[in-house]
Amino acid sequence: MRKKIKMDIDACKPRMVMAETIYSDYGAVIVWENTVLDKLTINRLKIFGIEKIWVYEYDESDEEPEESKPRSETEVFSDSYENDTEQFKTILYDLSAGKTVSIEKTVQIADSIYAKKDQRRKIIECITQMRKVDEYTYYHSINVSMLAMLIGKWLRLRPEDNHLLVQAGLLHDIGKSRIPAAIINKPGKLSDEELDEMKKHSEYGYYIVQYMEGIDRRVQEAILYHHEREDGSGYPIGLKGEQIPLFAKVLAIADTFDAMTADRAYKMKNTPFEVFQLMQNDCFGYLDTIILNTFLSNISHYYIGSKVRLNDGRIAEIVYINSQQYGKPVIKIGDEYIDLMAAKGLKIEELI
Ligand SMILES: [Fe+2]
Numbered sequence: 137m138r139k140k141i142k143m144d145i146d147a148c149k150p151r152m153v154m155a156e157t158i159y160s161d162y163g164a165v166i167v168w169e170n171t172v173l174d175k176l177t178i179n180r181l182k183i184f185g186i187e188k189i190w191v192y193e194y195d196e197s198d199e200e201p202e203e204s205k206p207r208s209e210t211e212v213f214s215d216s217y218e219n220d221t222e223q224f225k226t227i228l229y230d231l232s233a234g235k236t237v238s239i240e241k242t243v244q245i246a247d248s249i250y251a252k253k254d255q256r257r258k259i260i261e262c263i264t265q266m267r268k269v270d271e272y273t274y275y276h277s278i279n280v281s282m283l284a285m286l287i288g289k290w291l292r293l294r295p296e297d298n299h300l301l302v303q304a305g306l307l308h309d310i311g312k313s314r315i316p317a318a319i320i321n322k323p324g325k326l327s328d329e330e331l332d333e334m335k336k337h338s339e340y341g342y343y344i345v346q347y348m349e350g351i352d353r354r355v356q357e358a359i360l361y362h363h364e365r366e367d368g369s370g371y372p373i374g375l376k377g378e379q380i381p382l383f384a385k386v387l388a389i390a391d392t393f394d395a396m397t398a399d400r401a402y403k404m405k406n407t408p409f410e411v412f413q414l415m416q417n418d419c420f421g422y423l424d425t426i427i428l429n430t431f432l433s434n435i436s437h438y439y440i441g442s443k444v445r446l447n448d449g450r451i452a453e454i455v456y457i458n459s460q461q462y463g464k465p466v467i468k469i470g471d472e473y474i475d476l477m478a479a480k481g482l483k484i485e486e487l488i
C-alpha cells in the first residue's frame with residue numbers, strides 16, 4: 137500500500153497525488169482523493185486556506201524535469217486566467233455562505249486581469265475558445281471583465297476608470313447568485329415567470345454591492361444597468377440612450393459578445409464572424425453604435441491572417457475585413473480573392 141504523508145501546502149509540488157478528499161467549509165469538494173496535483177490545484181487549496189494536506193509518498197525521481205524549463209507566455213497567461221477564475225469562485229462561495237463581497241478580493245482579481253491589458257491577442261483567443269459548460273458563470277464573468285477592459289482601452293479611458301470597468305465586469309452578474317439554481321441551470325427555454333425572475337439579477341446584484349465599502353458608484357450603477365438598451369427596451373428601468381451610464385453601455389457589449397460566442401462554442405461552431413454579423417445587424421438600436429463600432433473594428437482586426445474552413449470545405453485565409461459587414465470578410469484561396477459580401481451561399485464554417 138502506498139504510504140500517506142502529511143505535508144505543508146507550501147511544500148507540495150505538481151505531480152504529487154492527493155491521499156484525501158478536501159472539502160470547503162460549506163461541504164463542497166475542493167479536491168478529490170487521487171487527484172494529481174498541479175499548480176492550479178495547489179493554488180486553489182491555498183485560496184481556501186488549507187495549510188496541510190495528506191498526499192501519497194512521493195519519489196523525488198518522479199519529479200518532472202520540465203519544471204525547470206521556462207514556461208511559454210501562453211502557459212503563463214492561461215494559468216493566470218484559470219487562477220482569476222478560481223479566485224472569483226471564492227467570491228461566490230463567500231456570498232452563498234452569507235458573507236458580503238470583499239472589495240479587497242475584487243480589487244485583487246481586477247489587478248490580475250488589468251495586468252494582462254496589453255496581451256490583447258491572448259485575451260481574444262482565450263475568450264473564443266471552447267469552454268467548460270458547467271463553469272459558464274465563472275468564466276463568463278472573467279471574460280466580460282477582460283472584454284470590457286479591451287473596450288475601455290479602445291475608447292481610451294483613463295487607466296483608473298478602466299480598472300473600475302474591470303471590477304464592474306467581474307461583478308456584473310453577481311446577482312445571479314440569488315436566482316434559484318433550477319432557473320439558472322434550466323436547459324430549455326425559460327417560462328415567462330422564470331424569465332422575469334432571471335431579469336431581477338441586475339437589481340439583486342446592485343443590492344449586493346450597495347453597501348460594499350470602497351466600491352465606486354459607477355461600478356454599482358454599471359451592475360444595475362448592464363441590461364438597459366439604447367431604445368429603452370432593456371431592464372430594470374427602461375433607460376434610453378444617454379440616460380445609460382458609459383460603464384453599463386460597455387458591459388452590455390462585452391456581455392453580448394461573450395454570451396453569443398459561448399452559445400456558438402457549445403454548438404461546436406466557433407466562428408467569431410457569425411457573432412460579429414449578429415452584433416452588427418441584430419443589435420443595431422440596442423447597443424451604443426459608437427462603442428459597438430469601436431469594438432467590432434478593433435476586435436475583428438485580430439482575425440486578419442486567420443485560416444478558416446468554408447461551407448464548401450475549402451480552406452481560406454482572412455485578408456481584409458470590411459466595416460460594412462464585419463462578419464463577411466474578404467478571403468484568399470490560393471491566388472483567388474473572394475469577397476464574402478458578394479459571394480452568395482459561401483460562408484465561413486469554422487476557424488482553424
Ligand atoms: Fe446580466
Ligand SMILES: [Fe+2]
Nearest residue numbers: 276308309391
Ligand atoms: Fe452577463
